[in-house]
Amino acid sequence: MSTEMHAITVTVNGTHYSRQVEGRLLLSDFLRHDLLLAGTHVGCEHGVCGACTVIFDGAPVRSCLMFAAQTDGHRIETVEGLAADRDHLHPLQQAMRDCHGLQCGYCTPGILMTMKVFLEETPNPDEAQIREALSGNLCRCTGYQHIVEAVQLAAERMRK
Amino acid sequence: MNVTTRNFGAPIRRNEDPRLLSGQALFVDDVELPGMLYAAFLRSNVAHARIRSIDVTAARARDGVVAVYIAEDLGDYWAPGPLLVPPPPIEGITFNQRTQVPLAKDKVRHVGEPLAVVLAQSRYLAEDALADITVELDPLPAVVDLEKALTGDARVHDDVRGNIAARVRQSRGDYAAARSRAKHVIARRFHYDHGASSPIETRGVVANWDARANQLTIWDTTQAPVFLRNGLAGMLGLSERQVRVIAPFVGGGFGPKIMLFYPEEVVIPWAAMRHNRPIKWIEDRLEHFFATTQERGQTHDAEIALDADGRILGVKDVFLHDTGAYNPYGLTVPINSQCTLLGPYVIPSYDSTFTAIFTSKPIVTPYRGAGRQHGVFVIERLMDIAAHELKIDRVEIRRRNLIPPDAFPYNNEIIYQDFAPLSYDSGNYAPILDKALAMIGYDKFLADEQQRLRAQGRHVGVGVACYVEGTGIGPYEGAKVQVQANGKVSVATGIGTQGQGHFTSFAQIVADQLGVEVPDVDVVTGDTDQFYWGAGTFASRGAVVAGNAVNEAAKAVRQKILKLAAEHFECAEEDLEIANGAVSVVGVPGQAIKLGALAVKANPMRGAVKPGAEPGLESTQYFGPPGGATAAGVHAMIVEVDPQTFTLEVLKYVVVHDCGTVINPLILAGQIHGGVAQGVGNAFYEQLVFDDDGQLLNASLADYLLPTALEVPHVDIAHTVTVSPLNPLGIKGAGEAGAIPVGPLFAQAIEDALGLLDRNVELNEIPLSPGRLFELTAKLR
Secondary structure, eight states: OOOOEEEEEEEETTEEEEEEEETTOBHHHIIIIISOOTTSOOSOSSSSSOTTEEEETTEEEEGGGSBGGGGTTOEEEOGGGSSSSTTSOOHHHHHHHHTTOOSSOSSHHHHHHHHHHHHHHOSSOOHHHHHHHHTTSOOSSSOSHHHHHHHHHHHHHHHO | OOOOOSSTTSOOOOTTHHHHHTTOSOOGGGOOOTTOEEEEEEEOSSSSEEEEEEEOHHHHHSTTEEEEEEGGGGGGGOOOOOOSSOOOOOTTOEEOOOOOOSSOOSEEOSTTOEEEEEEESSHHHHHHHHTTOEEEEEEOOOOOSHHHHHHSSOOSSTTOGGGEEEEEEEEESOHHHHHHTOSEEEEEEEEEEOOOOOOSSOOEEEEEEETTTTEEEEEEOOSOHHHHHHHHHHHHTOOGGGEEEEOOSOSOOSSGGGOOOOHHHHHHHHHHHHHTSOEEEEOOHHHHHHHSOBOOEEEEEEEEEEOTTSOEEEEEEEEEEEEESOOTTTTHHHHHHHHHTTTTBOOSEEEEEEEEEEOSSOOBOOOTTTTHHHHHHHHHHHHHHHHHHHTOOHHHHHHHHBOOGGGOSEEEEEEOTTSSEEEEOOOOHHHHHHHHHHHHTHHHIIIIIHHHHHHTTOOEEEEEEEEEEEEOOOSOEEEEEEEOTTSOEEEEESOOOSSSOHHHHHHHHHHHHHTOOGGGEEEEESBTTTOOOOOOSOTTOIIIIIHHHHHHHHHHHHHHHHHHHHHHHTSOGGGEEEETTEEEETTOTTOEEEHHHHHHHTSOSSSOOOTTOOOSSEEEEEEOOSSOEEEEEEEEEEEEEOTTTOOEEEEEEEEEEEOBSOSOHHHHHHHHHHHHHHHHIIIIIOOOOBOTTSOBSOOSTTTSOOOOTTTSOOOEEEEOOOOOTTSTTOBOOOTTGGGTTHHHHHHHHHHHHHTOGGGTOOOOEEOOOHHHHHHHTGGGO
């Protein structure tokens, strides 16, 4: 395991951070424990559950499968950057609330980040497309049905 | 004057969502404190062995490591955990109590049992140091197979012969007599295996000892914060007041987070006090497969005796239950299996005996359904096989045996998990069945569609399964409701919450009683400094027991509001109205006072108060039901099976459910969807696969398959309402309902799709899978 330190500068939700990081430090741990952006959640640490999904240069990635050192010079978006504050939610967040698309809420940040990119690429999805896009994110509470409805509603609102 | 019900029963959006959606909700791993140390546990990599030595010298010497402890270092603090649920008072019972220990001493009894703990400056360093520890183990034969456990030489606990953790017989009526006059007796062997609850958030503990305040604060992913506080206070020699347990937002529980005291929960607070520093331990996913309790398998030898018309005369069942290496949760799971087998049917005689067996596997405690699935599978399969042999329609044989609506309360004459007689409080089952059949289109499907699809070469089948669910058991919960000076209302209760929407459903109850808006009711759960009485969130009881306590407390506050406002306005209480956050005199414009202002008046700074006066608009009330409330439901499904690959597509899935009065239909739907999803996983995707050495072969989410959005079907839900007479709100629990009957439903529908019963193939086990279906149908090829 590399314990060598690397200097990185990374942009997270529009803020530039310059830090020294150990080579083996996971991006998920860096975001959560170094930058204290704990909204990104860790569910499995082996790239299956999708809870830790963040947006890396516009693409959804699993932050547990990347090292912080790999983000030098790149741009990351996390759930904290989705909305200005709790009272002005992103349409996806608002639709998740309106449709009861979350229960414990632990997998939710990863789903929001995955679906944000999905809706940018697929603004008018049908149910099958949503389920396919959602299939890399595990949710143990909802049975997905209300999440699917929320993504449909958000897409509808965002098209207007 | 009447209480309005504009919120109760409405699909209100959740209060807790904005925080969760914006990444601002506190979960245990989000707690960061100055000077924090991080723990990692060394766990046994064999299932059964004697410990010869553990050498931690090198680990202690590693840079960044603060301490390493093994069992001997804990001194007098080392002790087996308590028995959480003693066996119910059933005559002739055998029960051998063997509970888990904080760190293994002398012997390890399952893979993943902790041997040592490292405290270091970071989790990375702590895990590095685990590799420095040298452990010498003398492996012993593992106890894996239930039948071999009874007769083999290997013993999980050296002094427990046959590995028998418990043996319990319960009966009603005279089964032998019923059998002798039966026209048909059908006997089969059934296997039902349940899995790991796999919440997306694993377990975790953070403990912080504040020496100046003499106060220990513990953040824990527990479903039972009050019990955890009380137990740890006792173990650590503190008074309860000195220990604060916070179960903040918890990322799913589903049962195993009600288990205590996990070894990590015992070791981390002790170490925090010893080092006078905060310590964090977060379980990783690999650990979760061994270190968190699971549910697993039972083998049932069951028979059903019927008359010529398919009416049940009696059922006999003998089953083996895998309880794992220890049995801290007593008999809850197998008793639930034993009781829930009776289902919604009149079963005049019943003779059921189970043997719980210690195995070299992780501990078994309740996971959503908590053994109910196993019993429901047995009776539903017996009904299907009986229908086929008697040439009666599957639904008709069920209908003939339903408990009639005038038979409630219906006493099954055996003892349930709450130690009370298994008595169904209320129910009306035929309308549930009728509605489900109408929604799935049962008659039309069998008469027409199935033939049409078969003619096209498609293998499509229908299934219908019935069940009851004992919910809302005691002993009690409590709640404190208080009107704040800013007009908002605070509610505190002792249960923990793991996504069930308590912040909203409890707020709805209070909002209607006190005439405020739901967002203005601030609910706190799972913080023992806010409320420190109660048992916890389990057995589908939060809404029933804590919900009614909240209602009682809100009613008491309402009375205080009316009394004080009547004094203020010098009028009769009957002339007052509480609405829109204020009390007003009916018909007198301008005569109104806001609740916040009234709360300030209720706490005077000077002057005299009347004898016996209590300050504030506040009340704490408790609720304990006389018995559990029995919910019921029917699931129906149409499934298409690929006869080559045995992959499934669920074409239609309906749930009709009766959980009494509904507080929030949106939250209820979510509970049922999620239950069905876990049921689908249990029925067809999830299985913990242990080899003969007790090694779990699929301990990752890449190999233990949780259903995704592609496997979980769209579910159509409808309700019937039979209120519970056992609580003022008439509620029955709903948390486990979605998960319970999915196994037998899958078995039945797949059999129907492939026409298996006509070809003498029965699906008498769960989980199924494409591979298992291929094996079970081998004789047809």
